Amino acid sequence: MGAVMLQGTGSDVGKSVLVAGLCRALANRGLVVRPFKPQNMSNNAAVTTDGGEIGRAQATQAIAARVAPHVDMNPVLLKPQGDRTSQLIVHGQVRGTLAAANWREGRAGLLDDVLASYRRLRAQSDIVVIEGAGSPAEINLRSGDIANMGFARAAGVPVVLVGDIDRGGVIASLVGTRAVIDPADAAMIHGFLVNKFRGDPALFDDGYRAIEARSGWRGFGVVPWLPEAVRLPSEDAVVLERRSVGGDGRIVIACPITARIANFDDLDPLRLEPDIELVMVPPGQPIPDAALIVLAGSKATIADLAFLRAQGWDIDILAHHRRGRPVLGLCGGYQMLGRVVSDPHGIEGPVGSVAGLGLLDVATEIGLAKTVGAACGTALGAAFDGYEIHMGRTTGPDTERPVGHFSDGRAEGAMSADGLVCGSYVHGLLGDARQRAAWLARIGVDGAGPDHSASIDAALDAIAATLERHVDMDALIALSQTARDDREQ
CATH class of the missing domain: 3.40.50.300 (P-loop containing nucleotide triphosphate hydrolases)
Incomplete structure (x- = not known):
């Protein structure tokens, strides 16, 4: 030993x-x-x-x-x-x-x-x-x-x-x-x-x-120099701007880099797609014209909402939606897409509530209990195998149109009435090739690359x-x- x-x-x-x-x-x-x-x-x-x-x-x-x-x-x-x-x-x-x-x-x-x-x-x-x-x-x-x-x-x-x-x-x-x-x-x-x-x-x-x-x-x-290292999940957000682009594909997927971005490795599987250019948008830059905008997780949803607005990204996201293009929110990003985010216990900072982006008819209350665990089920007709880490409970009419269901039958996530905006608490959602293919099909991409785990x-x-x-x-x-x-x- x-x-x-x-x-x-x-x-x-x-x-x-x-x-x-x-x-x-x-x-x-x-x-x-x-x-x-x-x-x-x-x-x-x-x-x-x-x-x-x-x-x-x-x-x-x-x-x-x-x-x-x-x-x-x-x-x-x-x-x-x-x-x-x-x-x-x-x-x-x-x-x-x-x-x-x-x-x-x-x-x-x-x-x-x-x-x-x-x-x-x-x-x-x-x-x-x-x-x-x-x-x-x-x-x-x-x-x-x-x-x-x-x-x-x-x-x-x-x-x-x-x-x-x-x-x-x-x-x-x-x-x-x-x-x-x-x-x-x-x-x-x-x-x-x-x-x-x-x-x-x-x-x-x-x-x-x-x-x-x-x-x-x-x-x-x-x-x-180990070129294969770029295929491993990153732990520090400091590397995001250096790794802002995936392939040189014809279809752009954009994700703004908020101040407290978390679990951004959820997007790493998109780098495996030859047709996709993944753009991680640094502060001070507008969100580019994209087929899909993804809002990643956040360790401080309310603070990151303020940061997002300070960059003018809320204007970009709403304009993107008005053009009939989809938005996906993961964990904290899901919470931001709702009508309101409340923190009655001061978990993330001062007690209070703030308006969300209003693209999903849901509301989130950040609670004292933390959800941590494996998560598997089906979404968009394909299997997923990921995990949950979040503090907060999201409810509202759009949760009656769930993105998917856990293996025990519980509904997961929410979808807007027009079908363009989705939110999910599942991390690792895009890792499985079949699940990723289902999401990419929504923006006109057929098929998907290898499983992310095999690439790692x-x-x-x-x-x-x-x-x-x-x-x-x-x-x-x-x-x-x-x-x-x-x-x-």
């Missing part, structure tokens, strides 16, 4: 993809693997088999390891719902709301929860592959840390530091991390990986040796094969065996 942790010189250096790739590569070697991230911050969440929610990246890493996602894989999840507040999820369940000012004091108390999950995963696996958050070089956040060195030292886990050469300055970022962190933290780092290299890795030999010489750490490899699986195998060629896997496995049993410290 072993463990190894990947930490980064910064955010978005590719830790999530590397952990997923390592999980698949190790599983392909016949090892029992479990992914783990002590603390995550993301509004892209997934439902686990044990009825909780974890970060989307950890669910993808579980798929890579060929095991079912479990709440222990991401014991602490923060879901930002305002500039200074986040919903706190511990072991898959809501534990309350945290203000940014209280987080530093409160997180240290979560270390026992984190270590309990880690111990359970380690007991059931040959190797646990752990992902850090942000960077250990953020020494202003070190006190009370449970995401990087605070966890690594408490659990006795060896660390490999990941640097991103594509953004430049990788030598300084790796060696500089060594220079600024506490010597006891630096002692946990046993080597480094250089990630996202374009071109011939041999051209970086001198730089690689310079890092080894100046840091005292050994290198575990130079990982080339193929991407994971391709990434794992690349890591086998460019990373010293045997040395990483050997390093993982040096992890101590934290209960004996």
